[in-house]
Amino acid sequence: MPVYLALVLLVIVASIWAPAALGGVALSAIAPYGALLGITALGQMLVIMTGGIDLSIPGTFSLAAVIMVGVGQQADDRIGAAMLTAIGAAAVVGLINGILIGGLKLNALIVTLAVGQVVIGVVNRYGQTFSVQSPVPTAWSEWTTTRIAGVSPVFWIGLVITILLSVAFRYTTVGRRFQVVGANPVASHVVGVRVNLNQISAYVGAAVLYAIAGMALAGLIRTPGISVGTRYLLGPIAAVVIGGASLTGGLASPFSTLAAAFFLTGLNQMMLTMGLPTSLQLVVFGLVIIGGMLVSGDRIIKGVERVLRDRSRPGRRNQGTLAVEGGET
């Protein structure tokens, strides 16, 4: 719920200081970029639900983007091959992460950071095999920038993925099991659920989502470059947390995560529209993320519950007060 309140607050602030940012055309322009962050955040959400974290996003994201250039070779008939290669390569990265973390029980933060560095190295090396700033195939670029019902197809892809994940979590056995394992891995293990497989599949699924986002961004900006994923390290984590998930694992909402991604994208765009200097943009962005984390998840609900509980039990509160007063005397 807090993320939706944050979105409303953002709309109110924008309507006062940057009303042009709320125009239909402006919103449709940022929609694909919000969806890109959303898709990446959904991947990170899967990992965080298992109690892990994935810092290999920039590498995997960039890998998929440059594969669209390298395998695509600016030929429209190679788009399919490029997409399959990108998704396959990302899945391998996710599998390595998953085996090291889920199978060998290594620390997720260190493993994904290290694997991410290896992938960035591979991307750098791979980037030398074709011309720097080469474009993706024209048809791919044109498709990502076309309009379906007035919005880029990248937005619709993000929305479809969000719906699929929500349905899976709510209505499928696999989805429910995934949530249960994240919420209580020890109990799940005791009742015979394969926790390791759950973790490995989370990293693989996440990497595939990063690849989808990387391919989409490559199409949107035509010449992605080898460091195109650099900006997607912290944003997805922030979106997941603002979306209400706990970094210790457990339940999370795909729709709230997507909404948080749009909140962050909209905030960034509003600051650009307002003409804030880069230094101030970074400060505001950081403060808003901290603020979002403070009011995220069940903090507000728990706070309200605590207040209500205290009010409904005056005797207990009085006892506490007397005890304190007694202590003072």
Added chain:
Amino acid sequence: MKPRVIALIAVLALVLAACTGDAGTTTTAGEPTTTAGAEVTTTAAAGSTTAAGGENPLAAYGEDPTSADPDLVLKALGPVDPSDEASWNIVLASIARATQDLDQATIDKAMECWSQPECDTGSGGDLVMGYADGGGNTVNVWRAVSHMEAVLQALTYPEIGTIVSTAANFDPDVAVHIAGIQFLIQRGVDFIVGYPDVGVALRDVLLEAKEAGIPYTSFSAGWVGLSDQEGALVPGEDYLTVVGEDLCALGESFSEIVNTGVGTGEVALLGGTPGNALTLGWQRCTISSLADGVDLVNPPANENTTTGDTSWYNPIIPDVFRGLLTTNPGIKGYAYEYADGLFTGLQVYEELGIPVENLTLALRTDEQTLFCDWVERNEPTYNIWFSAGGNFQSRTSVTAAMMASKGAEVPGEIVVPHVMRQVTAEDCNPDRVDPVVSGTSLVPDAVLTQMFAG
């Protein structure tokens, strides 16, 4: 003076300028200025390509500015007026070494030195050249070409036996940029050529290089902080020299273009990494010389900050344009260093459904992507003016460092003259090896082919 009298004088001045036959260019001297849409001259024979100060003023240092090929000078700079004598001679001396007819062995060696972190030039020379780029071959074509220009220049000096290159790949972590230069110091290079993307953050490591007796020369107006910036180093004292345009003159040239092309209306300035000296230098002077009636939609927070920061990085550029255009869809002019970056930004016009028309661009570099897109659009109210890509300036840095190694007095600032030229259909060469390569680069096509053939 009454406005009518001023207007009359202005009209007469324009007529006079048009009659001199130098229409289409505006130079650092500031004399001929034309209106957009005037006859365009891009192949003017004007401008000096000869050395100043006698027969061969740099003979004692093994250089010969008098032998610079006039056609190459024209290609690299356009029809410029020379800068000060000392600067101009070094600029010409560097162009004099820009041999275009290279044998395959030299090309192969250049490719090796360009693509490897370290190479033996094969000359048997004792000197080790360090090249420290804040960008890198794999992240940006302009950086890749500038690196190759420096390598090719180094290969013309038999004294240079080894070339060691580092690249920070635009890493946002300043430590990565510092580490590159520290590595070169520890490697024991004899001089460093580079572009200081993170500016004054390199202060300490460059002072460390100075302590170690390693001169640092930057190119493309890569000041390690402008003189009035806190922590700035002083070229000529703290580091050998900075090669580049007179930034204020460049900024004023930009404002002349947008003042004339826009008339009245909104303009925006774009820049590179936040606070970088190149952008800050020209933006200050552009802002102070914008005409009445030309409104800057994105003024900087103060005179020590840049505005329209794109980091010269494609993934960021659309965000910046979107921020500008959602509130100011009627922007009529831009000033920016990076033509290819503006090409990336134009896609936001499509996103927002804003037609690309009534637009005047004042740019520094000359990537073919934008120019060919301009030709394709065929929109008469959309005009582009550019100066020069400036890739060859890394050659000038190498030459300056080599002259200093032979005892020459190198000025702390080597001023590269500039001239603004209007883009015409001839500026789009669809057969170029890579459309993102500047048309003004002095890297021979045979080398570019190997660099970018993929």
